[in-house]
Amino acid sequence: MSSGNQDAKGAEGGDNSNDKKEEGSSNSQGAAGGDNSDSKAGENQNTEKKEEEKKSALFDAFAVSLGLKDEPKIESLLDTVDFNGIVKYIKDGKAKNIITMAGAGISTSAGIPDFRSPETGLYDNLQKYNLPEPTAVFSIDYFKENPEPFFMLARELWPGVFKPTTCHYFIRMLQEKGLLLRHFTQNIDTLESVAGLDPEVCVEAHGHFRTGHCIQCRAEYTQDWMKERIMKPSIPKCEAEECEGVVKPDIVFFGENLPFRFLKCMSEDFGKCDLLIIMGTSLLVQPFASLVNRTQENVPRMYINLENSCPPKLDPIMTVIFGSGFDFDGENNYRDIFWQGTCDDGCMALAEALGWGEELKTLVTTEHAKIDAANPDKCTTSAKKADCTSKEADATPKKADTTPKKTENTPKKSETPKTSDKTPPKPEAATPKATPGSQSKKTPPKKGNGNSTK
Ligand code: OAD
Secondary structure, X not given: OOOOOOOXXXXXXXXXXXXXXXXXXXXXXXXXXXXXXXXXXXXXXXXXXXXXXXXXXXXXXXXXXXOOOOOOOOOOOOOOOOHHXXXXXXXXXOOOOEEEEEOHHHOXXXXXXXXXXXXXXXXXXXXXXXXXOHHHHHEHHHXXXXXXXXXXXXXXXXXXXXXXXXXXXXHHHHXXXXXXXXXXXXOOOXXXXXXXXXXXXXXXXXXXXXXXXXXXXXXXXXXXXXXXXXXXXXXXXXXXXXXOXXXXXXXXXXXXXXXXXXXXXXXXXXXXXXXXXEEOOOOOOOOHHHHHHOOOOOOOEEEEEOOOOOOEOOOHXXXXXXXXOEOOOOOOOOOEEEEEOOXXXXXXXXXXXXXXXXXXXXXXXXXXXXXXXXXXXXXXXXXXXXXXXXXXHHHOOOHHHHOOOOOOOOOXXXXXXXXXXXXXXXXXXXXXXXXXXXXXXXXXXXXXXXXXXX
């Protein structure tokens, strides 16, 4: 598979130095200019100023909660808070630093299952591994006790030849048009890279398969080395002297730190973001999900997904502490748009409305033809399972791709592999122990989506 230049060290677990750096960077980010001659005094002043701001925000939030004050009105940057408003905003040149956030739903039409869709999702299909709970297969604690289920699954799901989707190519178009500041993905399928996204632009928040490390001595191994052993089938064991540690691909497990690059880009990018597009994710895994709260308060956010599965806007006090959730149907919604449907359709609808429809179709056709030509005997893992004789098999969207679920707008059971929080963790609190295991327990989403176009 393609190789990006991402720092493989970043995916290593248990390195607290990442945490410290992040704390440092987020503090300095908030600093409003410093006095070089006395940086300590400057730092203190900044801390005091921030504390004052926090107190005042909390005081205001209490006043709003008690009905003593109206919620502050934030001016919308959109002419209309809907799909057309987003299109106009982009057409008017107001979105020059777009951040895209993605999850497994952007790859299901390539034939790769997501995690949580009922029936088709990975977590509904792991019975044969006898796991204490489905997410245990990606839990570092469980892996240390019993790595076999993970490697059995890895054997089945080893990155194969999959074609990026229309959605992936739409993101590439944003990059080519100079509008994409950063793409944050939770996916480990490398399809962003296959689609031609610049590794500098892409942040693989949950790691990748390109390298692996011994969980004991941290010796690094290549993808080919791991693949040879995993496919044998056997459990890859470290070859360093006097070490028999298991070698784990550098995908981030529940209970492990996220790559330092994730923390760095998270701190640096969101202040500059002028449009956030979130696609194909249940937004259930932290700290990734909390990124939606890191833009400035007035920045428009568009969520493209089969279902609205994310937590609704929080009350004023919780908002000060945790950041605001989406407010798709709120009376005072000034920025949140939910587009219900597939990521491919959503991206194509955006492209067409922006006048880029033909360009996107041509890009998809051309790039797919190149992949086909380079892989004449193409047979993906999922196609193999279905019917490897059909060349079309992997291109056929699975059930999860096209049909909005009946469970739409109903909260799913929240999986809590390690810690369970009743409210979304505060981003700053979540990032130091950047563990995807600390999932937010969802509050029931509101019914109806005035802002959905479907
Ligand atoms: P999920 O499976 O939790 O969510 C995928 C979302 O995409 C669901 O809301 C689906 O309804 C939606 N969806 C599926 N197909 C779609 C399509 N074609 N178009 C639009 N929406 C679609 O996957 P993630 O949110 O990516 O972490 O999961 C996050 C993390 O949980 C993963 O990175 C993984 C997992 O545990 C680790 O393993 C560390």
